[in-house]
Structure formats: C-alpha cells, structure tokens
Amino acid sequence: MNLKTFFLALAMFCIAVPMFAQGGANAPAGVTNWANAAAYFSMAIASGLCGLAQARAVAAAAEGMARNPGASAAIRFALLLGLVLIESLALYTLVIILVK
Numbered sequence: 613m614n615l616k617t618f619f620l621a622l623a624m625f626c627i628a629v630p631m632f633a634q635g636g637a638n639a640p641a642g643v644t645n646w647a648n649a650a651a652y653f654s655m656a657i658a659s660g661l662c663g664l665a666q667a668r669a670v671a672a673a674a675e676g677m678a679r680n681p682g683a684s685a686a687i688r689f690a691l692l693l694g695l696v697l698i699e700s701l702a703l704y705t706l707v708i709i710l711v712k
Contacts, residue, residue, distance in 0.1 A: 624657075624660075651709040652709075654709070655702075658701055658702050659705075661701075662701055669691060669695060669698065670691065673688070673690070673691040
C-alpha cells in the first residue's frame with residue numbers, strides 16, 4: 613500500500629468518527645443503523661474516486677493537446693463528455709442515498 617492510499621484511508625476513518633457518536637434520547641442502546649453507515653461510506657468512496665478520475669482525465673487531455681494542438685477541439689469535446697459521465701457517478705450515488 614503506497615503512502616497516498618494510506619492517508620486516504622486514514623482520512624476516511626477520521627471523518628467517519630462522528631457517525632458513531634451517541635444517539636438521541638429515543639435511540640435504543642446498542643442499535644446502530646448500518647444502512648446509513650454504508651450509504652455515507654459509499655458516497656465518500658464515489659466522491660473520492662470521481663475526483664481522482666477527473667484529475668487523470670484533465671491531465672491526459674492537457675497532455676494530448678500539448679502533443680497535438682490541431683486536435684484540441686476533439687480532445688476538448690471528449691474531455692467534457694468524459695467529465696460529465698464521471699460526475700454523474702457521484703450524483704447518482706447522492707440520489708440513491710437521499711432516496712433510501
């Protein structure tokens with residue numbers, strides 16, 4: 613496991629700590645809503661991977677435009693289409709979490 617993956621996992625575990633906080637007065641003792649926990653983790657994973665995918669797509673498009681400036685219009689169109697499809701993953705995940 614490389615250092616970047618380790619820090620990503622560490623950040624996810626540190627951010628998830630408030631999710632396991634004590635429930636309200638109506639919450640029975642010892643009961644945890646694991647569906648909410650799974651939903652929050654899935655949104656965190658989807659958002660993180662979408663960010664990584666978008667960064668790689670932009671870097672590849674910039675390199676492609678630098679290598680072949682004549683094809684920059686086609687590369688730009690493919691980049692925008694790819695970014696829209698990548699972002700839709702995070703939005704679909706958010707909709708699924710809100711609907712559940």
